[in-house]
Amino acid sequence: MAGDGGLQSVRRAFAILDAVAAGGDAGTGVTAIAAATGLAESTAHRIAATLVSLGALRRLPDRRYALASRLIWLGAAAASASIDRAVPVLTRLVETLGESANLAVLSGDRAEYVAQIPSPHSMRMFTEVGRRAELNCTGVGKAMLSALPDDRIEAIIARTGLPQKTEHSISEPDALWAEIAAARARGWVLDEQEQELGMRCIAAPIAGPAGDVYAVSVSGPLTRITDALIERAVPLLTGAAEEIAGLLDGSRPPRNRPD
Amino acid sequence: MAGDGGLQSVRRAFAILDAVAAGGDAGTGVTAIAAATGLAESTAHRIAATLVSLGALRRLPDRRYALASRLIWLGAAAASASIDRAVPVLTRLVETLGESANLAVLSGDRAEYVAQIPSPHSMRMFTEVGRRAELNCTGVGKAMLSALPDDRIEAIIARTGLPQKTEHSISEPDALWAEIAAARARGWVLDEQEQELGMRCIAAPIAGPAGDVYAVSVSGPLTRITDALIERAVPLLTGAAEEIAGLLDGSRPPRNRPD
DNA sequence: CGGCAATCTTCCGTATTGTGGAAATCTTCT
DNA sequence: AGAAGATTTCCACAATACGGAAGATTGCCG
Structure with missing residues (x-):
């Protein structure tokens, strides 16, 4: 493990969930997620897509992300x-x-x-x-x-x-x-x-x-x-x-x- | 990304959360988590420790894991x-x-x-x-x-x-x-x-x-x-x-x- | 409608991170 | 005390995750 925080990508996934939760019910775009988490946009996008496939996030029609029912x-x-x-x-x-x-x-x-x-x-x-x-x-x-x-x-x-x-x-x-x-x-x-x-x-x-x-x-x-x-x-x-x-x-x- | 599922380690973290959720309120040990998820025990242990540091799991006194308040x-x-x-x-x-x-x-x-x-x-x-x-x-x-x-x-x-x-x-x-x-x-x-x-x-x-x-x-x-x-x-x-x-x-x- | 800016998405080389086997340690029971 | 089972730590290495760059999409404005 790199440092005391454990797996980096798991930590990043939760940081993204927090960013989406803080973004409000109208949804949060990749650029805002990346800004809030300090991640590259492509990294944020990939992790968010993973969370969508897991049912933790859902995609809105305007391509924003919102928290989803698995949570x-x-x-x-x-x-x-x-x-x-x-x-x-x-x-x-x-x-x-x-x-x-x-x-x-x-x-x-x-x-x-x-x-x-x-x-x-x-x-x-x-x-x-x-x-x-x-x-x-x-x-x-x-x-x-x-x-x-x-x-x-x-x-x-x-x-x-x-x-x-x-x-x-x-x-x-x-x-x-x-x-x-x-x-x-x-x-x-x-x-x-x-x-x-x-x-x-x-x-x-x-x-x-x-x-x-x-x-x-x-x-x-x-x-x-x-x-x-x-x-x-x-x-x-x-x-x-x-x-x-x-x-x-x-x-x-x-x-x-x-x- | 390896396959359509996205990041493997994020998927594994959620699989572990599911295993702990399915294990009941008395908590779930690393061996049971590893069996339920098909992961090596050391891998399961490391991911679970990450989830503990993130507040998604908590450690019970008997070293079992239970779901925690961040969820x-x-x-x-x-x-x-x-x-x-x-x-x-x-x-x-x-x-x-x-x-x-x-x-x-x-x-x-x-x-x-x-x-x-x-x-x-x-x-x-x-x-x-x-x-x-x-x-x-x-x-x-x-x-x-x-x-x-x-x-x-x-x-x-x-x-x-x-x-x-x-x-x-x-x-x-x-x-x-x-x-x-x-x-x-x-x-x-x-x-x-x-x-x-x-x-x-x-x-x-x-x-x-x-x-x-x-x-x-x-x-x-x-x-x-x-x-x-x-x-x-x-x-x-x-x-x-x-x-x-x-x-x-x-x-x-x-x-x-x-x- | 076209152009532009902002945002989103895909791709790919590579290095960093995550992996799992093995060994060490811990706990519980007899 | 010893044994068995469970948990934790360590480390070599390869596979996964990364981020920059390029391409695609969307919405706004003239």
Whole structure:
């Protein structure tokens, strides 16, 4: 093996998958892939073609590449064990705080809820797992943004804009950047009725070892997610984030990034 | 490139990921990986080590390998676009039949619900997306089993047994194999209160181009999922399976496999 | 429609990377 | 402690992957 990284061509294949994932849902051309990975265009083309034949990438009509279904399947298989291991952590959050706990993953330009332990209260925030949500107006979305490099955030905002779910949703880029800065400083974010009127949510980001990004959150109605509960919940939440990070391949919460 | 498959080492890396995915949640050793892929043990070891350094595999304390979180992330990113494209198909099913429609993926040894369009009826089957379910006693599970090679089915059964959710759940391997044979013959399966008392579900398998397996289903309470509705729904369901297969990288429904 | 620029695709000589057999090491069981 | 099986390391070498160059395609503009 040349160095500690193992097989060069396998590493390059994953770099190409990352570049395509970062390129957004409209697809990524060979020139952009080559630029993002530092590979020659013909090399990038050949590896991308291999990934297409393997079902990990697909070709769009305009010759761009997008992620494909073999990754869905492998991801689901990988998630089977990892999320199962996160469930007890979420469960303890719920038992301690009495509110719903969620785990989300950054999925394209949106947040996808991948696990939820519901609150025992009859009135609770109802989040369908598998549902995708905007990044700018959800706790988990803002938490995950805070774990991304600035240029990645800019690319996402350029593609998605800042969709409005309620009158409280963040509608100005400056306000979102301020939220991100605050999240980076204190390690958690608050969704103050931005996703849904009457609902409040706190969330903490989790960074995986390879650029994968998640968030864990606690959510419920405004009447119960008081400032006192938030104060009590934050250390538990950030502790849960750390614990889940450890379960997801020994990763750690993100360091602050003063880009 | 040697042949049409592209880079040999990238193909081998994915073959190793498949072998680890097929090996179950307890992990897979180098010798088993080498046997499953036909590679030399030292080659398999080196590629697996590369995948560990990339975050696609992780090492267990007993030196076995398991799928890791980079695949969750890539899978979620890939799912972002693919499932979005399947949602209109599910929606049309619901609008036509008036019952909930679901999309599930084979996730480890279980079925994971990845999308759901709920029925407009106030009493409906409530399936939390992201929830995992047993393969032997769910429509989507049995449908997906029917799309797998027999030896893969045997390995799954050996690991999971045949868990019982209701008194109707399939508890004998012979009965499950008969269900699988029937599913292969007609292209869809029926869950007759096996997952939940009072609930009925029909499901059709979808095979991806690279061994990835999904199922689309229509479900509801016994009182509404009548034989007449099933008769009416089956061609719509299998048509939806075909359509979703086409959206998931041009794949087609599985051919019968008379192993 | 033609021209142009940008992007994509193919080809090929070659050197670098990946290979697999053999040996060494580790782990588990009796 | 010994044996057997599994895992890991090493290294010579050949086969695979590489990238530059040339050719092909696409989209835009006048």
